[in-house]
Amino acid sequence: MKRKILSMIAAAVMMTVFACSEKKESDVHRIISGNTYENGMIYNAGTWPNETKRFLDFTSLETAPLCAVPNCTHSSSSSECLTRVVNDNCMLVDDYLYYFVTNGQGGLGEMVATPDGYEHRMESKLMRVSLDSSETETVCTFTDSLVRSEDKFLLIDNMLYFITFDPDPKYTENGGYEGFGSNGGYDFLCSIKINTGEYTNYGYFCYVEDEYPAADHSGTASMIGYYEGNIILEYSFLKELPEVDENGIPLNEEGYMESWAYYTYEFNPKTKEFTRNAELDHWRFGDDCRVLYDDDSPVATVVKGDETYTIHGMWSCEVINNKVFGDQNKWCNLGEETVYALTEEYKGYSVVAFHDEKYILFNNRKAVKLSEEELIANSTIYEGEN
Numbered sequence: 001m002k003r004k005i006l007s008m009i010a011a012a013v014m015m016t017v018f019a020c021s022e023k024k025e026s027d028v029h030r031i032i033s034g035n036t037y038e039n040g041m042i043y044n045a046g047t048w049p050n051e052t053k054r055f056l057d058f059t060s061l062e063t064a065p066l067c068a069v070p071n072c073t074h075s076s077s078s079s080e081c082l083t084r085v086v087n088d089n090c091m092l093v094d095d096y097l098y099y100f101v102t103n104g105q106g107g108l109g110e111m112v113a114t115p116d117g118y119e120h121r122m123e124s125k126l127m128r129v130s131l132d133s134s135e136t137e138t139v140c141t142f143t144d145s146l147v148r149s150e151d152k153f154l155l156i157d158n159m160l161y162f163i164t165f166d167p168d169p170k171y172t173e174n175g176g177y178e179g180f181g182s183n184g185g186y187d188f189l190c191s192i193k194i195n196t197g198e199y200t201n202y203g204y205f206c207y208v209e210d211e212y213p214a215a216d217h218s219g220t221a222s223m224i225g226y227y228e229g230n231i232i233l234e235y236s237f238l239k240e241l242p243e244v245d246e247n248g249i250p251l252n253e254e255g256y257m258e259s260w261a262y263y264t265y266e267f268n269p270k271t272k273e274f275t276r277n278a279e280l281d282h283w284r285f286g287d288d289c290r291v292l293y294d295d296d297s298p299v300a301t302v303v304k305g306d307e308t309y310t311i312h313g314m315w316s317c318e319v320i321n322n323k324v325f326g327d328q329n330k331w332c333n334l335g336e337e338t339v340y341a342l343t344e345e346y347k348g349y350s351v352v353a354f355h356d357e358k359y360i361l362f363n364n365r366k367a368v369k370l371s372e373e374e375l376i377a378n379s380t381i382y383e384g385e386n
Contacts, residue, residue, distance in 0.1 A: 036352060037092065042066055043364060050075075052083040053090070058355040061367045066090075066097070068131045082129060091153060093194065096128045098139070098160075100147040108167060109146055120169055122146050126160075126192055140197040145188050152223045154231060156269060158195045161231055163221050164188045184209070187221035189233065189267055189274075205265050205274040206235035212261075214241040225285025230266040232285050233274075237261055289319055300324070302334065313339040313382060321354040330382050331375075340379040 035042035040057045052074055053066040065074045067082040074081050082097065090099040102124045104110040109122040124147045126139040145164035154161040168185035186204040209216045219237035226232065239259045242250040250256035264280040267273070283290045289304040293316060300311040302319060311317060314326030325331045329342035329349065342349070349361040349368070358369040370378065 035091065039355065041352060041362075042090065042092070043362075045364070052081075053086065054083070056362065056367055058353060058360050058367075061369065063367075068129075069134050082134075086129075091155075093155065095131050097131060098126060098128045098194065100162075101125050101127060102146045104146075107146055107148075111169070120167075122166065124164065126194070126197075128194075139194060140192045140199050142190075142199045142201070144201055145186075145190065148222075154223060154226055155194075158193050159191050159269075160194050161189065161191045161223070161269075163223050163233070164190050164201070165221070183218050183220045184216040185219075187219070187235065189223075189231070202267070202272060202274075205233060205267070206263055206276075208235075208237060208263075212237060212239045214238040214259075217241065224264075225290075227285040227290060229270075230268055232280065233265040233267060235263045235265070286319060291317060291319070300326075304334070307335070309335055311339075312337065313384070318351075320351060320359070325351045331379070339382040340376075341382040342375075343378050343380065346378065 039059060040055055042053055042055055044051050045054045045063075046052055054063045055066050056063050065072075065081070065083050066086075067074055069080055069082060072081050074083055086097060086099040090097055092098075102109070103122065109120055111118045112121050113119075121143070122145060123141065123143050124145065125141045127136060128139050129136040145166050147162060147164050152162075165188065166186045186207060188204050189202045191200050191202070192198065206219075206221065209219065215237035217238070218241070219235060221233060221235045224232050224234045237260070238256075239261055242252060242256040242259065244250055262281050264277055264283070266275045266277050266280070268275070280290075283292050285291075289302055291303075292301040294300070298313050298315045300314050300317050302309040302311060302317075302324065304319070309324075311324050311326070311332065313332075314324070314330055317324045317326040319325075319334065322334045323331055324334055329346055330339055331342070331351070332339045346361060346368075348363045350363070351359050352362045353360040358371055359375055361368050361370060
């Protein structure tokens, strides 16, 4: 099994978030999002507590557990199985599987009693395991912040960029503490040189809690792309906390949504500077394109190079091989107005990649390939909702 999983991922190269265009030999950056690679993808199979991580090979459409431990059964009782050791922020680089671990329940750090009172202690580690020898080692340890398990990561040469946070829990008069969660506090952009373990924290890039106290309970940051040489970061927060019922559900859903704010920042890896760019708020970014959705109607705007395209009939979309794929198996050619929908046979599938002149469709259990001609033959013109 170890030889099989190695052969399946040996040529894996990270793709960008939207996979907007064919990769070029000169590309040196890789966005790690959803763990989709040039020749395959990592996905979660099964349900907890028997959930395992598997690797789907785009060439053979074979799958295998993401584990090279000799004689491993990959069962729920196998404590050394890599599919259970690593979390959702794992990433493949060359012949290694990298992943972060953080201390405390839920990765939120720990409150430790000291002679001077309680102290919030944080520890994050970047680990890597060899898919050849199965040996695990610590690449880097840092104690100034915590890594979110669901975030995206950017690799430029050997430099791994990622978001961390400090929940900054507040102490109460009775000796307890509050705000001990994954939202609020401070958010940082950091990097690690994976070949040396050198760690850098570039500081927090947005703190609005003085102006909007509700952000102390709602604010969170994420990396949303790499565009025109800059790392794109988003900070979202509530300007006001909503009134809720006994179940915590907002009484005014419309007012709750309107209270959300989204601030977009650019970070230049060369100058190490953050810049607030309000013109990029709400956009989603790919390698050479960006996408904006309309909150009130199924319309998306795609900017690629010097061209701007308006896509009708889709609430969300992804650009793959100059085609726009959206919800409910809808798609269209970039620059054309006609929207198509895949036939009922492919209900539940999503187009996840374009590999070897074929579109890869996956439903988290089974994968299929469709050529350009097969994609067209298995589609009809989309007439709108019935």
